[in-house]
Amino acid sequence: MKKKEEINQLDKLWKNMKKPLKAFLASGNQEDLHQFRVNVKKLKALLTLYAFAPDSKDLLTHFKPVKKIFRKAGDIRSAYINLKLAKEHQLNNQEFNDHQQQILDKGTGEFKKKGSKYLKQLKKAHIALQNNIQPLQNRTIRHFYKDKITQIESFFANPAFNDELHNARKNIKLLTYNQKVAAKALKNKVAVKQSYLDQLQEIIGNWHDHNVAIEVLDGTGKAGDNAINNIKASNAGLEKTITEQGNNFREKVSAGKEIPVKNQPQ
CATH class of the missing domain: 1.20.120 (Four Helix Bundle (Hemerythrin (Met), subunit A))
Structure with missing residues (x-):
């Protein structure tokens, strides 16, 4: 697999990852956040394959900024899922529901405020990965x-x-x-x-x-x-x-x- 082909695959998945992230920053829609996290997992899988090459052992270190954003999104997603579970199973616990809603609202607000910062971090990580990818036999x-x-x-x-x-x-x-x-x-x-x-x-x-x-x-x-x-x-x-x-x-x-x-x- 040639380096150019590897970078093309990276760029394609990167675009798929950024699109729902930008949509979530604009709307706060939970499905967009979910799709962002799904595409981060796909990107990590691709980079894990690339990092299997002898000269690419440190490749995933350049992905760390993305993983940090992924975890922040995960905290928001967990609160949303917990609220869904509470409703589905008729959990009439106002204290629990209020706490999860607070995590959801606060987390979403803080995440959106840092949106520009996150996008800059993603751009920097993308360039670093492009520069450090090696040909994969x-x-x-x-x-x-x-x-x-x-x-x-x-x-x-x-x-x-x-x-x-x-x-x-x-x-x-x-x-x-x-x-x-x-x-x-x-x-x-x-x-x-x-x-x-x-x-x-x-x-x-x-x-x-x-x-x-x-x-x-x-x-x-x-x-x-x-x-x-x-x-x-x-x-x-x-x-x-x-x-x-x-x-x-x-x-x-x-x-x-x-x-x-x-x-x-x-």
Whole structure:
């Protein structure tokens, strides 16, 4: 993969990330904020692939300003989701609702005030990344995929329903987000079944969302036992499905074709 092509991919995702951010700064619309965060994750996935090259180990350090803005947006998003959960599960706790609304309103106001500063930081980070990207060999892309597949396979050999499952999902998303960029390097070399990965990460995402809901509702001390128990029962079913879907991961992800694991190219 030539440097020019890598920069073009970076620029494309960067544009997709900035557009909803600017829209949120103008309107405060939560969907725009959500799309900003989704596109930051896609950008980080691309840069994680680029950073796998021997000469690009420090590439992600130039992404740190974006991650800081991402976390600020996450605080706002969490308050919004907590309010949605409270309404969905009829959590009649005015103190909780008022506190979350305060976080949402204050966070949004401060975020929008710093909008110009954030956009300048993004521009500076973008230029730094463009200047530090190095050519990425096809064999390095293939090794990246093989390495992540091995890590995910190792997890599902003895799955645990804790933060490690969330980390496994992050690795799955590294494969799915980079699929189009990596397609040429993988062709006829490494088989990756996209539909299987999409389905698996979605189930894990539902499990994670349920755990967040349980934590929020349980932490208030005001949620009805039925509401929490229903979510826990649903999660038990998801855990069974995740275990079944993750079993024989390598065989399923490679559509029945074994993916050999080789030493990292020099």
